[in-house]
Amino acid sequence: MASSTSAAALVEQIRAELAPIDQKLANHPFTSALAGGDVPTESLERFAGEQHWIISSDRRSFAYLSARYADSAAGELFLSLAQGEGTALGLLGGFARWLGLDPGRLSEYEPTPGAHAYTAYVSWLALNGSATDVAVAFVANLAAWGANCGRAAAALRSEYDADDTAVAFFDVFATPAPGFEERALAVIEAGLSAGDSPARARTAARLLQAYELMFWDTMLAAT
Template sequence: MSGHTATELAARARRQIADATTPNRFVDVLESGGMPRERLIWLAAEEYRIVGSDRRSFALLAARFPEAPAGELFLGLAQGEGRALALLDDFAAALGESDENLSAYEPRPFAQVYPAYLAQRAAFGTASEVALAMLANLEEWGAYCSRTARALRAHYGFQEKDVGFFTFFAGSPPGFEEQALDVIASGLASGDDPEEAVRAARLLHAYETAFWDALVDGLP
């Protein structure tokens, strides 16, 4: 399979995700200035568990697929999650929450289906599935993080340092798309099922949507 095939597969996954995308009510409410402080704590605490889980998932993928190009991609993603955890501490501290509080928080089940699915794919999936799922969903996730950072500064009194977690994820890492496409192309050339890869991208998107919905559940 050629890199062009990987590019076409990514475009197909992105089209399907775009067709399934609905308004993000959590971010909409946040931008209105009406988000209760309790829900910001939920956001920090849910992300605390998600990022920790995702770091382990990417480390597992790097161990399962150590050869280039997959090994470098997944190791870089694991390192990025480690950086994100440190930045999340700043957001939690601005909310007055300690690591102990974040650990003691009772997670919402549907807020955690995203990392659960990623962990499943990390253990049992192919490198191309995970690479395509991350690539196809990254732009939407980054846009939500960018909007969240702006809203927190504009309406809730947070400083730039406090929202570093969200600005960190607002843009993709340099060279990420090229790396991910290389991993997808390599996997396809080795016989990975392109339909399973596109399915993984769709499911990851659905589970990310469930995360945002869980944070706004019950608000008027």
């Protein structure tokens, strides 16, 4: 049965429900420590290693989703997300080199469970989630991630003297992709009209945002 809930109304409801988590993300002690210049190089190296695993995995997950939903607006949306992850993965090399790391050896980093839970759940969604679940989860999630990347970029420039190449990875996420939310809302609307469950979409968004917070908590614990 098609849902009577509109895509815009569903996203607005979910954002209201996730506001407490978003507040924790917006005031996270890790980005606060960065802003004070108090995150050591070793922790920044861990960040680079974790992001290599996360971005590499998410790119594959989005590519898989684009194949699942080929020849549809959802497939095009997920393909654009896969391409964005590929761009980010290349830019991560600039951050790694600034830290004195070999980008080609980031895959040797041993990921931690708390930081890797996010990308493991994205993989789960790629296999089991509806297009609505995924689109809702990322509409809810990417704003918080982008805002923290913007804070990290500003801190790295001001407190660590990082140059534009070193910070480009953070800059690309801090700037919302033009038209992303509108395209995602169209995918959500189509899915709801076809009978996708708003309750499942809420669950996907809640879990993904909780795993986002777990990532930053894990980064803080290793600082």
